[in-house]
Amino acid sequence: MKIERDLMAIVPRDDWTLFSHLLIWHGRRCCYAQRPQCARCSINDLCPSAFKV
Numbered sequence: 001m002k003i004e005r006d007l008m009a010i011v012p013r014d015d016w017t018l019f020s021h022l023l024i025w026h027g028r029r030c031c032y033a034q035r036p037q038c039a040r041c042s043i044n045d046l047c048p049s050a051f052k053v
């Protein structure tokens with residue numbers, strides 16, 4: 001998968017497991033597929049999809 005390869009290129013190998021868990025929990029607790037909580041998201045200033053759903 002291209003996204004996976006892109007992330008592997010920029011995330012240090014030692015952080016892959018932690019990074020994976022952070023992505024999963026961000027999706028479970030903030031960035032819901034149907035209704036992402038952009039107003040309280042800590043990376044909304046970096047996210048190109050912020051406040052568009």
Ligand code: SF4
Binds near residue numbers: 048
């Ligand atoms: S700002 Fe981006 S990452 Fe954050 S909840 Fe919204 S869509 Fe998800």
